[in-house]
Amino acid sequence: MSQTPISSLRGITRGFSMSIEQIQERLALVQPLDKEAMQQAAQHQQQLTKPAGSLGRLEEIAIRLAGIQGTSLPHIQQKSVIVMAGDHGVTREGVSAYPAEVTPQMVLNFLAGGAAINALARQAQAEVVIVDIGVAAPLAHPQLISRKVALGSANMAERPALTREQLFEAIQVGFEVLDATAEKGCHLIAIGEMGIGNTTAASAISAALLRQPVDALTGHGTGINTEQRQHKVRVLERALELNQPDPNDALDVLAKVGGLEIAGLTGVIIAAAARRIPVLIDGFISGSAALAACALNPAIRNYLFAGHTSVEPGHRLILEHLQLQPLLNLNMRLGEGTGAVLAMHILEAALHTHNEMATFAQAGVSEKEEE
Numbered sequence: 446m447s448q449t450p451i452s453s454l455r456g457i458t459r460g461f462s463m464s465i466e467q468i469q470e471r472l473a474l475v476q477p478l479d480k481e482a483m484q485q486a487a488q489h490q491q492q493l494t495k496p497a498g499s500l501g502r503l504e505e506i507a508i509r510l511a512g513i514q515g516t517s518l519p520h521i522q523q524k525s526v527i528v529m530a531g532d533h534g535v536t537r538e539g540v541s542a543y544p545a546e547v548t549p550q551m552v553l554n555f556l557a558g559g560a561a562i563n564a565l566a567r568q569a570q571a572e573v574v575i576v577d578i579g580v581a582a583p584l585a586h587p588q589l590i591s592r593k594v595a596l597g598s599a600n601m602a603e604r605p606a607l608t609r610e611q612l613f614e615a616i617q618v619g620f621e622v623l624d625a626t627a628e629k630g631c632h633l634i635a636i637g638e639m640g641i642g643n644t645t646a647a648s649a650i651s652a653a654l655l656r657q658p659v660d661a662l663t664g665h666g667t668g669i670n671t672e673q674r675q676h677k678v679r680v681l682e683r684a685l686e687l688n689q690p691d692p693n694d695a696l697d698v699l700a701k702v703g704g705l706e707i708a709g710l711t712g713v714i715i716a717a718a719a720r721r722i723p724v725l726i727d728g729f730i731s732g733s734a735a736l737a738a739c740a741l742n743p744a745i746r747n748y749l750f751a752g753h754t755s756v757e758p759g760h761r762l763i764l765e766h767l768q769l770q771p772l773l774n775l776n777m778r779l780g781e782g783t784g785a786v787l788a789m790h791i792l793e794a795a796l797h798t799h800n801e802m803a804t805f806a807q808a809g810v811s812e813k814e815e816e
């Protein structure tokens with residue numbers, strides 16, 4: 446993974462020095478994991494009443510959470526899922542199985558508590574934070590965080606999806622939403638999104654940053670058929686050819702072929718890592734935000750957990766690149782943060798065993814025989 450040089454960040458930000466400084470500041474706050482806490486947590490695992498290593502990846506999760514929180518006995522109490530919603534001009538090219546008006550309709554459904562993410566968040570006892578960062582329709586609700594940067598992105602098949610100002614504003618919204626969530630107390634964040642057409646944006650971002658042909662990572666999204674997928678690939682090829690996003694510059698990629706909710710989630714991820722809060726990534730779209738965040742600072746990767754692996758083929762390529770092993774594989778392709786919130790149970794299970802099990806000494810259980 447290569448880090449975007451700060452000089453290249455400056456290159457694209459003439460005139461917006463406030464925002465770029467804020468982004469650089471946050472990126473610079475991300476610290477390596479606490480090695481000492483991880484060593485102590487690993488030793489603690491060795492003393493628990495089980496054959497060494499027998500809790501498999503649960504042990505690795507507890508140890509990494511120790512490194513993230515900087516304590517040998519990490520804990521998760523308050524959890525939130527931040528769902529960002531935005532529209533995509535590229536839907537005018539006919540790249541989705543559903544019409545764009547589903548975006549605002551689903552935001553209202555989230556606010557009424559009737560979507561899959563609401564059901565799963567209730568089960569996981571996670572707070573649901575809904576942000577309108579760029580839905581192309583007026584929306585108002587007491588529980589909605591209204592931070593519209595624009596009425597959707599522009600059509601990337603015709604021009605850059607976002608202006609530099611819109612990109613920086615969207616990342617800034619991500620910082621602010623994460624800050625407000627963290628200040629209420631939060632030990633684990635899941636990220637989710639809603640935006641008809643956003644698998645097209647995620648495909649373009651990952652094709653550019655992973656330097657892969659779009660055909661290798663473009664999927665069927667909400668359910669387009671084989672012929673429609675071929676059309677989506679052609680639209681993507683046209684958008685990449687026209688915009689020429691710089692693969693060494695994740696901000697350039699996010700502006701030219703990204704989207705407001707994806708840029709906002711990139712901001713959430715950066716700000717969470719800077720505050721040592723673990724982040725559960727959901728599917729392909731939130732994965733593309735993680736890919737961009739890690740391109741800006743590779744140290745962010747250590748704060749991320751992959752909730753699940755999506756059916757979208759590009760998601761697997763992102764996770765391989767970030768060297769993140771998904772916790773679940775349930776053939777899901779929904780988004781909204783659903784796979785991430787489901788995996789909260791696994792992270793909590795890792796800490797229940799880590800923090801609650803008796804040691805061999807406490808329980809009077811005999812340890813392994815000498816070899």
Ligand SMILES: Cc1cc2ncn([C@H]3O[C@H](COP(=O)(O)O)[C@@H](O)[C@H]3O)c2cc1C
Binds near residue numbers: 547638665667
């Ligand atoms: C009813 C409904 C609920 C959703 N919840 C998430 N998505 C998901 O599907 C969209 C991306 O797929 P595409 O790129 O093919 O449009 C996003 O909004 C994503 O979150 C939904 C889609 C629909 C139709």
Ligand SMILES: O=C(O)c1cccnc1
Binds near residue numbers: 644727755777779780
């Ligand atoms: O991978 C995802 O998160 C996904 C896939 C299809 C549609 N919406 C989301």
